[in-house]
Amino acid sequence: AQSVTQLGSHVSVSEGALVLLRCNYSSSVPPYLFWYVQYPNQGLQLLLKYTSAATLVKGINGFEAEFKKSETSFHLTKPSAHMSDAAEYFCAVTLYGNNRLAFGKGNQVVVIP
Amino acid sequence: DAGVIQSPRHEVTEMGQEVTLRCKPISGHDYLFWYRQTMMRGLELLIYFNNNVPIDDSGMPEDRFSAKMPNASFSTLKIQPSEPRDSAVYFCATAGQGVYEQFFGPGTRLTVL
Numbered sequence: 023a024q025s026v027t028q029l030g031s032h033v034s035v036s037e038g039a040l041v042l043l044r045c046n047y048s049s050s051v052p053p054y055l056f057w058y059v060q061y062p063n064q065g066l067q068l069l070l071k072y073t074s075a076a077t078l079v080k081g082i083n084g085f086e087a088e089f090k091k092s093e094t095s096f097h098l099t100k101p102s103a104h105m106s107d108a109a110e111y112f113c114a115v116t117l118y119g120n121n122r123l124a125f126g127k128g129n130q131v132v133v134i135p
Numbered sequence: 136d137a138g139v140i141q142s143p144r145h146e147v148t149e150m151g152q153e154v155t156l157r158c159k160p161i162s163g164h165d166y167l168f169w170y171r172q173t174m175m176r177g178l179e180l181l182i183y184f185n186n187n188v189p190i191d192d193s194g195m196p197e198d199r200f201s202a203k204m205p206n207a208s209f210s211t212l213k214i215q216p217s218e219p220r221d222s223a224v225y226f227c228a229t230a231g232q233g234v235y236e237q238f239f240g241p242g243t244r245l246t247v248l
Contacts, residue, residue: 054235065139065226065239066178073235112178116235121166122191123237125178 024049026096026113028126035107036134041085041100043129045113048094055096056114056123057087066112072096083107108133139240141227147246153215156243158227159208166230168237169202169212173223184210217247 025048035041047053054073058066070081077089083106087098096113113126140159148154160167168183182192187204195202199218204210214221224244228237 056236058239065241066228066237067239068236071236121185121230121235121237122168122180122183123235127177 023124024053024115025124026055026115026126028113028129030129031127032130032132034132034134035103037105038102041098041103041107041131043098043111043113043131045087045096045098045126046094047096047113047115049115052091053115055087055089056116057081057085057096057098058112058114058125059083060110060112060128062109069098069111103131103133105133105135107131139227139229139238141225141240141243143243144241145244145246147248148217149248150218151216152247153213154217154221154245154247156212156225156227156245158210158212158240160210160227160229161231161238162208163231164229164238165232166237167204167210168228168230169210170226170228171223172226172242178226181212214245217245219247221245222247 027046056071057069059069060066070079072079072089080086085100110128110130112128114123116123142157169181172178181194182202184204202212224242226242228239230237
């Protein structure tokens with residue numbers, strides 16, 4: 023079955039520094055991949071998605087992710103962290119024709135002033 | 136559109152009581168998902184519906200849990216009887232046909248004493 027792996031439950035980053043969250047997927051067929059963000063006491067909100075078009079995907083709030091088939095990865099980056107980026111981030115995968123999503127365990131991002 | 140609406144936002148009850156959580160999906164969305172989120176287990180899919188029909192309920196933890204979708208505008212998740220280990224945040228999410236992005240509601244925080 024399809025799955026994603028996110029390493030490091032807590033990630034600390036200094037304000038203005040690069041944000042890098044890693045996601046590796048397992049899938050025997052081309053996947054659709056997603057990054058969601060969850061702010062405290064809120065539901066999950068879509069940051070960006072890969073659906074087999076451009077491999078470099080740009081999302082909201084300055085985030086982007088690159089699909090690398092050879093590495094089975096879909097890492098999330100933002101060049102300069104802002105205090106408002108403090109949240110939990112989830113990577114998710116689905117298969118074409120299947121509306122279920124398999125979520126990773128999430129990364130709690132802390133931004134240090 | 137108001138997005139996915141969940142009620143109540145918070146519920147505190149005593150062990151043994153019946154709990155009913157409610158969800159109003161985004162109009163026109165054919166898929167509805169119920170998730171549970173805890174610190175220990177992360178985000179778990181409990182059940183999902185397509186066109187009001189339950190497709191996969193393998194994530195429902197026990198017979199104490201039941202879910203219904205009597206029409207395209209409303210779904211309930213019921214726990215009877217509730218137990219302290221059911222304490223969690225329950226999310227409803229919906230998706231359109233052929234669109235794999237899921238839209239999440241704000242969640243219901245359930246505390247069973």
